[in-house]
Amino acid sequence: GEDVEQSLFLSVREGDSSVINCTYTDSSSTYLYWYKQEPGAGLQLLTYIFSNMDMKQDQRLTVLLNKKDKHLSLRIADTQTGDSAIYFCAESSGGSYIPTFGRGTSLIVHP
């Protein structure tokens, strides 16, 4: 079945860029997503990318997709303390509209 892997923790200094990485196994993945979960809140869809794109930019967020290597990354420019959260990578493929999630990466931003 589909599998999505991401590292569990990332620590960065405020003002630096953060890069959260994700790999997936399903070559038929058509949509790839990044969700953010702040403490005490639900998962919030941050951004998504179609599999026929290799980059998408939205303000401080840049998503890069390497379809050949099945690698997805989320770059947050000028990381702020408010960016501290858990970031989930997810994908959906084929006819399913249900995303398959990774375990989440805890981003810790320190001064």
Next chain:
Amino acid sequence: EPEVTQTPSHQVTQMGQEVILRCVPISNHLYFYWYRQILGQKVEFLVSFYNNEISEKSEIFDDQFSVERPDGSNFTLKIRSTKLEDSAMYFCASSLAGGRLDTQYFGPGTRLTVL
């Protein structure tokens, strides 16, 4: 901004007991979902619900689980006889439509602890 709410935030129960987890989806949404995340593991899909019936379910969603929309606002997940391995965070979500780009709005989760 409308949001999905879940109650309780934390439920502790004894093994073998029945639990009902409650969710209030966003009022004009038509599709409802339950996911769970065992500590340290991935967020796993359990079930989706549309038009008063289950539209899709995973292998995890066995006969011990059931879902219901008892009135126009609540969406519940019942676990009939809890097991230790049911301990997890349970997330409810809702969406206006059921396509892959129809944003699912998640609730904050209910942490279920089975002793």
